[in-house]
Amino acid sequence: MKLRTKYILFVVIVHLTALVLTYFIFNNNKVYFMLSEVVVIVSIVFAWRLYIQLIQPLKTLMQGVDAIKDRDFNVKFLTTGKHEMDQLIDVYNQMMDELRIERTRQEQQHFFLEKLIFTSPTGIVVLDFDDNVQQINPKAAQILGVEESQLLKQPVDNLQHPLLTFIKQLRSGENIVVKPDGINTYKLQKSHFIDRGFSRNFIMIEDLTAEIVAAEKNVYGKVIRMMAHEVNNTVGPVNSIMQSALKTDQLWEGHKFNTLKDALQVAMDRNQNLNFFMRNFAELVKLPPANKKQVDVNQLTNSVTKLMGLKAQEKAIVFEFDLAPGPFYILADEQQMEQAIINIVKNAIEAINDDNGVITFTTVSNRLTISDTGSGISAEQSSNLFSPFFSTKKDGQGIGLTLVREILVNHGFEFSLKTITPKKTSFTIMFG
Known part of the structure; x- marks a missing residue:
């Protein structure tokens, strides 16, 4: 009442x-x-x-x-x-x-927070009380390569993206640095906030690729310059002494020193090879800015395959083409892109261990894909493929793919290298 x-x-x-x-x-x-x-x-x-x-x-x-x-x-x-x-x-x-x-x-604070999340250079995925995706900012959608609508209201534990599988291993407050494709490096962090008295989780995905690449280049650049300095300072005088000895006929008159002369010549040749070896490393440090001009990718691909044809024939490898009709123009440095494609094809040839292998070149949808029927890439190898000095070959220098990465990054082209099926490994370059 x-x-x-x-x-x-x-x-x-x-x-x-x-x-x-x-x-x-x-x-x-x-x-x-x-x-x-x-x-x-x-x-x-x-x-x-x-x-x-x-x-x-x-x-x-x-x-x-x-x-x-x-x-x-x-x-x-x-x-x-x-x-x-x-x-x-x-x-x-x-x-x-x-x-x-x-x-x-x-x-005002909510509007500012929403604006901050939307424009943040860090990917942010906000979960609801049941750990379903409630909000995802544009950077996170770009990193994950999906539309926002595809993730909303989905349980985060059911999502199959490689980056999100690492998140499942984290507790709130923990973070981890991962390199899922061997190219890009990400820092993943899981944290929480209190909403109406209850805890809710959110995920931050930070792209560290540019910083890691710059730090790596700075480190190996110093190492290479130091090595080149020491090698040049040693090889030059030693070669000069040996060359003078070989040209001084008085040292060899009346003696049968042909074996020694041959040994000195071998040593000189080895020194020259060492200089060549160091020049290959120096290319990583001295790579000039891209001089971009209009380049036909189809024509460039045909030129590279003609150059690498003899090497492929030695292993009975066949080149197959599925190129877009007509010219396929991009803005790029022709010499640098040619060197990048040569290195990719060279790796593809070396990856094919048996005879009658096939390397396929495909241009479609503004991208170039080079696929081979080689042995493929293991999970352990994939995270280190583009790391300087890492090689899966016994006598490899570990600079081929690193140089490819430097060239493509300088051009602003995205790329990926992965084994799709046991007999199909593809290197894809996205031109924009």
Whole structure:
């Protein structure tokens, strides 16, 4: 029962009782009976006016409560001139002002946070209370290579993307650096925040590829320059001494030193090979900026296959072509791109161990794909393929794919190298 109902019921009972009592008490005295009736009527009027004054603040308070329920913080009340009522109105109006200011501040903070997440260079995936994907920013969608709609409301544990499989191994507050495709490096971090008293997780994906590549290049650049300096300082004088000895006929007159002369010549040749070896390394450091011009990828591919044809014939390897009709133009440095494709084809030839292998060249949808039927790439090898000095070959220098990476990165081309099936490994270059 409401308070006002109780009050009205109480007033009615009291005055009915008073009327009944006055009737029995002053029934024989008309004057006193009439006076008592007047008193009861005045009491009723006074009780009604008192009811209005007591109930009005409650009505006002209920209107304010309804406004708060509707989250309408613009509703305010005017003062009435009554002290108690005005105190309540002042407190209510002050509370509404504070709520309106706080709501405005929260909306601004929320808008700023949404803008920050949307424009962040770090990929962010926000999960709901059940670890379903609730929000994903454009950078995360770009890194994962999917549309936002494909991930929303999906359980994160059910997603099969290589990066997200690493996230499943992390607890909140942990992070890990991974290199899933051997090319790009990412830092994954899982953390949480409190929403309405409950914990929710979010995932941050930071692309460290550019920083890692720059750091690697800086390190191996210093190593190569130091090695080249020491080798040149040693090989030059030694070769000069041996060449002078070979040209001094007086040293060999009357002696049968042909074996020694041959050994000196072999040593000189070995020194020259060492110089060539160091020049290959120096190419990584001295790679000039790309001089971009219009280049026909189809024509460039045909030129490289003619150059590498004899090497392929030695292992009975066949070149197959599925090239786009007509010219396929891109903006690139022709010499650098030719060197990159030569290295890719050379690796493909060396990866084919049996005879009658096939290397296929495909140009379609603004990309070039070079596939081979070689032995493929293991999971252990894939994470280190483009690392400097790493090679799967016994006598490899580990600079072929590193040079390819440097050339393609300088051009701004995306690329991938992976084994699709046991007898199909593809190197794909995306030109834009």
